[in-house]
Amino acid sequence: MADKHAGTPRTARAATAHFQVQIYYEDTDHSGVVYHANYLKYFERARESLIGTDKLVRMWEEEGFGFSVYRVEMGFFDGATFGDRLDIRTTVEQEGKYRLLFHQEAWRPGGKKPAVTALIEMVCVDRHRRLRPIPSLSLD
Amino acid sequence: MADKHAGTPRTARAATAHFQVQIYYEDTDHSGVVYHANYLKYFERARESLIGTDKLVRMWEEEGFGFSVYRVEMGFFDGATFGDRLDIRTTVEQEGKYRLLFHQEAWRPGGKKPAVTALIEMVCVDRHRRLRPIPSLSLD
Amino acid sequence: MADKHAGTPRTARAATAHFQVQIYYEDTDHSGVVYHANYLKYFERARESLIGTDKLVRMWEEEGFGFSVYRVEMGFFDGATFGDRLDIRTTVEQEGKYRLLFHQEAWRPGGKKPAVTALIEMVCVDRHRRLRPIPSLSLD
Amino acid sequence: MADKHAGTPRTARAATAHFQVQIYYEDTDHSGVVYHANYLKYFERARESLIGTDKLVRMWEEEGFGFSVYRVEMGFFDGATFGDRLDIRTTVEQEGKYRLLFHQEAWRPGGKKPAVTALIEMVCVDRHRRLRPIPSLSLD
Secondary structure, eight states: OOOHHHHHHHHHEEEEEEEEOOOOOGOOOTTBBTTHHHHHHHHHHHHHHHHOOOHHHIIIIIIIIEEEEEEEEEEEOOOOOOOOOOEEEEEEEEETEEEEEEEEEEETTTOOSSEEEEEEEEEEEEETOOOEOOOOOOOO | OOOOOTTTTTOOOOEEEEEEEEEEEEGBTSSSOOOHHHHHHHHHHHHHHHHHHHHHIIIEEEEEEEEEEEEEEEESSSSOOOOOEEEEEEEEEETTTTEEEEEEEEOOTTTTSSSSEEEEEEEEEETTEEEEEEOOOOOO | OOOOOTOOOOOOOOEEEEEEEEGGGBBOTTTTOOOOOOHHHHHHHHHHHHHHHHHHIIIIIIOOOOEEEEEEEEEEESSOOOEEEEEEEEEEEEETTTTEEEEEEEOOOOSSSEEEEEEEEEEEEETOOOOOOOOOOOOO | OOOOTTTOOOOEEEEEEEEEEEOOOGGGGGGGSSSHHHHHHHHHEEEHHOOOHHHHIIIIIIOOEEEEEEEEEEOOOOOOOTEEEEEEEEEEEEEEETEEEEEEEEEOOTSSOOOEEEEEEEEEEEEEEEEOOOOOOOOO
């Protein structure tokens, strides 16, 4: 994460943020493990916790813009089960003026490697879904 | 459903409407059956299909109001499983100027009795969640 | 909650248990408030937290039974919005040998009355969905 | 899709399969468009419809194996709204003995390009989540 965007307002967090997700009945499917789409929810909860829900509410209500998922890459290596408490690990870096890259992982208790990994690219859009620059967020 | 509200614009449908719901992985939980909260989704899909999605979109976007669930009673008697095609059966009657009562049931294929039953009371609210009279809907 | 079932093993908790639920994007719908079916999820999370997830996992995996929702009554009085932190309040009493009654409420921050109320009747079933007596749970 | 695996039992479908998804309240979030994780649900419904739910149920119950998502790439270009009827377009090719690649797109009514695109890599696992070869499926 060298500072290739010197001069650009930057949003980044080199340190890994941790966020806990408890796995309930609602999260699993009949195969016995967490339904794959739900990890996108956990990753979003972790991002919202990192940015701050109050900040997101104010951005949306007062300034009329919000974050939107633009691109996703995910890998699924292990299935979490009912009762697991997942550790969601997140780092974030800004790419240019318009994009935030979140590197996120879901770890099962006692896991030796992540159960699920994700690279999530986010952009900022106004209420008409027009692109606007990433605001300066203090995440550290 | 005697006409105790003569003179009131009425929304009702004595005949039972049928709506099909296919049960996918996303619908089940690790106990092997459909997660209980999901039946509320199926009942809503059936209501929207009955009223007409186009009508609901127009009401919301042009007139600024929509339907909102006010009260629910549900009974759970059997659990639907992956691959089931549920038959959602719906009748509706208007109660006074402000309330629609939907009687809804979810039937499994070949079922002798409903798997889940519901009485759903709906009201109409504007964008500020203020009550307004039920509009006249032609459902037959 | 008079002791009309003296001699029966009892599961009850007179004191109100509190459980916090953060409202994320995933919880809301396009009308701007929490989608009604999701409150059933929050109430279940609160019940699982009260009983203890480890206990539920052990019951399911080692003894082959779990709790199942049998009947629900809900009232919807206010709509929670993105960023709300709901306080889920729960009391529970056993009715006879086979039924637990959970009285649950969802309170918005600073609310003067509950946003959503529920009476949830639970039973215990084995893997073949056969009824079995409520086990003795120490919830206090 | 040249036949580089001649001799291997193949599962493929060169022709595009179409599957319709109606967008309900449950699908949207408070920003007014479909919640991003839900597209993974629509893509899975389309895959299950293509393979055949009965076949999937029989595989799981009688032979003890099922399909599992291994890797996902998604791009989000437009947001579907309440009332949309999405056209999910799917092609599939087998890669080696162990992997199916689904190319999937969600098209809004009258869209000039896909709203969401996905490449979904699936594997086959048994009840202990051990890899096994992709079975021969007749999808055409």
